Amino acid sequence: AQSVTQLGSHVSVSEGALVLLRCNYSSSVPPYLFWYVQYPNQGLQLLLKYTSAATLVKGINGFEAEFKKSETSFHLTKPSAHMSDAAEYFCAVSDQGGYQKVTFGTGTKLQVIP
Amino acid sequence: EAGVTQSPTHLIKTRGQQATLRCSPISGHTSVYWYQQALGLGLQFLLWYDEGEERNRGNFPPRFSGRQFPNYSSELNVNALELEDSALYLCASSFLTGAGNTIYFGEGSWLTVV
Numbered sequence: 001a002q003s004v005t006q007l008g009s010h011v012s013v014s015e016g017a018l019v020l021l022r023c024n025y026s027s028s029v030p031p032y033l034f035w036y037v038q039y040p041n042q043g044l045q046l047l048l049k050y051t052s053a054a055t056l057v058k059g060i061n062g063f064e065a066e067f068k069k070s071e072t073s074f075h076l077t078k079p080s081a082h083m084s085d086a087a088e089y090f091c092a093v094s095d096q097g098g099y100q101k102v103t104f105g106t107g108t109k110l111q112v113i114p
Numbered sequence: 115e116a117g118v119t120q121s122p123t124h125l126i127k128t129r130g131q132q133a134t135l136r137c138s139p140i141s142g143h144t145s146v147y148w149y150q151q152a153l154g155l156g157l158q159f160l161l162w163y164d165e166g167e168e169r170n171r172g173n174f175p176p177r178f179s180g181r182q183f184p185n186y187s188s189e190l191n192v193n194a195l196e197l198e199d200s201a202l203y204l205c206a207s208s209f210l211t212g213a214g215n216t217i218y219f220g221e222g223s224w225l226t227v228v
Binding site for chain 2: 032034036042043044045046049090094101102103104105106107
């Protein structure tokens with residue numbers, strides 16, 4: 001069964017600094033990988049997804065993630081943090097093919113310090 | 115195009131009562147998912163319906179049940195409510211394709227059990 005591990009339940013960065021949120025996956029078959037963002041008191045919004053095309057995936061709001069098979073990682077980055085990036089971020093994995101459940105990580109809360 | 119819609123936004127129930135939450139998927143989506151997000155417990159998978167059938171179920175007791183209607187909308191029923199059922203219940207929808215199972219979330223329904 002597939003799973004994801006998000007390292008660090010809380011991450012703090014200064015405004016303008018690099019954002020790096022870590023996600024490692026476990027899957028017996030090539031996975032699909034996702035990052036979602038949840039702002040306070042809202043649902044989850046899809047940031048980006050990897051579906052075995054380009055290994056570097058660009059998403060909304062300036063975020064991107066790189067699929068590294070050798071490291072089983074799919075870390076989320078943004079060159080310069082903005083105050084509006086403060087939210088909780090979830091990594092998720094799904095096996096390829098139909099009827100595959102999407103499994104979420106435990107989430108990482110990003111704090112942006114002015 | 116309308117996103118996933120959920121109702122009610124907030125619901126307060128007494129312990130032992132029943133709660134019913136409703137979800138309308140994005141137009142064209144045939145799969146509906148339910149997740150529970152309780153404080154400090156992350157995103158827990160509850161149920162997955164596709165084409166009216168239950169495809170997968172998370173590790174929840176039988177008092178959590180649901181169904182999907184012919185128009186692909188869904189409802190989640192929670193019987194014999196317990197205090198620990200207080201949580202944000204998120205509905206998501208998708209259309210299964212060979213390009214991966216990307217799910218899109220609604221804003222959630224807050225259930226408070228007192």
